Amino acid sequence: MKIQSLFFFLLIFCxxxxxxxxxxxxxxxxxxxxxxxxxxxxxxxxLFIAMGHKVKFLSVTNGDAGHMNEGGGMLAKRxxxxxxEVARRLGVSYEVLDNHDGELLPTLAIRFEIIRRxxxxxxxxxxxxxxxxxxxxxxYTGVLVQDAAFMVGVPNVAADTxxxxxxxxxxxxxxxxxxxxxxxxxxxxxITSVFDKKIYSLDAHKSQFYEWLPWIGGNPEKVPSGPAxxxxxxxxxxxxxxxxxxxxxxxxxxxxxKAEQVKFSEAFEICEYGRRPSETEIKMLFPMLGK
Numbered sequence: 001m002k003i004q005s006l007f008f009f010l011l012i013f014c015x016x017x018x019x020x021x022x023x024x025x026x027x028x029x030x031x032x033x034x035x036x037x038x039x040x041x042x043x044x045x046x047l048f049i050a051m052g053h054k055v056k057f058l059s060v061t062n063g064d065a066g067h068m069n070e071g072g073g074m075l076a077k078r079x080x081x082x083x084x085e086v087a088r089r090l091g092v093s094y095e096v097l098d099n100h101d102g103e104l105l106p107t108l109a110i111r112f113e114i115i116r117r118x119x120x121x122x123x124x125x126x127x128x129x130x131x132x133x134x135x136x137x138x139x140y141t142g143v144l145v146q147d148a149a150f151m152v153g154v155p156n157v158a159a160d161t162x163x164x165x166x167x168x169x170x171x172x173x174x175x176x177x178x179x180x181x182x183x184x185x186x187x188x189x190x191i192t193s194v195f196d197k198k199i200y201s202l203d204a205h206k207s208q209f210y211e212w213l214p215w216i217g218g219n220p221e222k223v224p225s226g227p228a229x230x231x232x233x234x235x236x237x238x239x240x241x242x243x244x245x246x247x248x249x250x251x252x253x254x255x256x257x258k259a260e261q262v263k264f265s266e267a268f269e270i271c272e273y274g275r276r277p278s279e280t281e282i283k284m285l286f287p288m289l290g291k
Contacts, residue, residue, distance in 0.1 A: 025053040025285065028121045030114065030128040030145055031173075032104065032137035033066060034059040034079045034096050035205045038086060039238075040173035041127060042198035043191025044266045047288040049091040050194070056093040056121050059083070060110065060141050065101035067207055068215045076101075078207055085204035090197070104136065106143040115148045116161045123152075123168045125285055127268060130172040132180060145170065149273035169285060170274030174246070174267040185267035187286060188249035195264040199235045209234055239264070253289040 027048055029037040037045070037057040045055045064076035080096050087094040097113060104110070118126055126149075131142030151157045152164045175183050191198065202209055210230060214220040224230050242250070246267045250259035270276065283289055 025124045025287075026056075026122050027053060027125045027127070028056045028058060028118060028123045030058045030060065030117075030126065030141060032060050032129065032135065032141040033101060034061075034063040034083045034094075035202070035208050036129070036138070036141075036173075037127075038090075038198070038201055038205065040129075041266055041268075042090065042201050043194050043264065044189045044268075044286075044288075045092055046090060046194040046197045046201075047189065047191065051287055053287075054093070054121075055091075056095065056117075057083070057086070058114075058117055059094075059096045060114070060144065061099045061101045061104055061137055062096050063101045065103075067212050069211075070207070075207070079205075082205045082207060086201045089204055090201040102137060104140045106140045106147065111144050111147050111151070112158045114144050115152055115158045118148060118152050118168065119158075119161045119164055122164065125171065126168045126274065127171045127173060130175055130177070130183065130269070132177050133175060134177075142172070146271065146273050149271065167275045169277050169281075170271035171268040172271055174269075183267075184269045185243075185246045185249040186270045187282060187289070188246050188253060188265050188267040189286065189288060190250065190254060190258070190262045190264075190291075191266055192261075192263045196235075199231060199238060202238065203231050203234060209237075255290070258290075 025048065029041050029045065031037040031040065036059065045057070048055050062076040063079040064072055067075050070078070083094040083096055086092070095117070099110060126145065128145035129138045129142040131139050131146065133139045133142070149170045153167050155163045171187070172183070174185065177183070210223050211220070214223050224233050242262065242265055246265055247259060249267060250262050250265060254262070277285065
């Protein structure tokens with residue numbers, strides 16, 4: 001009888017373990033504008049999706065100021081339609097909150113919005129900007145997500161949405177800012193195999209990559225007119241060198257030989273305010289590492 005009970009226990013344990021391993025990861029990436037997540041982590045999102053996991057992009061503002069000729073409600077509507085096309089091309093879920101571009105502040109109301117979205121997604125991993133950046137919307141998005149990091153598990157905060165029972169791992173997107181402290185690439189992902197897919201998703205943000213950003217850069221006349229030529233041009237604009245720090249992280253996760261073959265990567269820093277994962281857990285949360 002004891003042997004039968006032990007066998008039954010082991011069977012249930014094995015079934016539960018396998019089910020937990022097969023359960024898709026829930027990743028939410030949070031940006032200030034309706035193209036930030038795509039730029040910072042579109043390749044990593046594509047890898048997650050290809051492996052059967054679930055990814056959500058959340059834009060905290062509606063992007064209604066990011067253009068030289070258009071603005072307000074019409075631009076917000078256009079940018080929302082662009083995110084819908086990104087969702088179709090990349091396979092992510094995409095949501096845009098109705099806060100004005102360029103006017104974001106780390107208010108309690110918006111913090112509650114973010115807490116609710118993280119809870120509703122039942123997130124295993126949350127990725128957002130660091131709170132040091134040239135753009136106030138980027139900075140305040142970082143602050144808002146930091147402020148949500150502990151509160152997602154507190155039942156009496158945003159009590160209309162059930163709290164998470166396990167605190168997610170919170171990460172920062174890569175940036176190049178050095179003060180007050182430089183970005184630390186704790187995790188580096190090889191996105192070489194999906195770089196074209198990332199570019200194809202960025203191509204959906206036509207108001208940004210073919211109009212607004214070239215205008216800011218002072219060279220709108222250099223944007224090609226043909227669709228195929230535009231994608232090739234965009235690919236060149238988004239191709240950069242891999243820093244020594246990111247290369248070192250790639251070597252850690254992929255080995256020296258594989259790291260030398262990486263052409264394109266995305267990197268992330270672990271936020272101290274969420275759960276502090278071990279290397280074993282990082283490999284579970286980022287199953288593409290080493291592949």
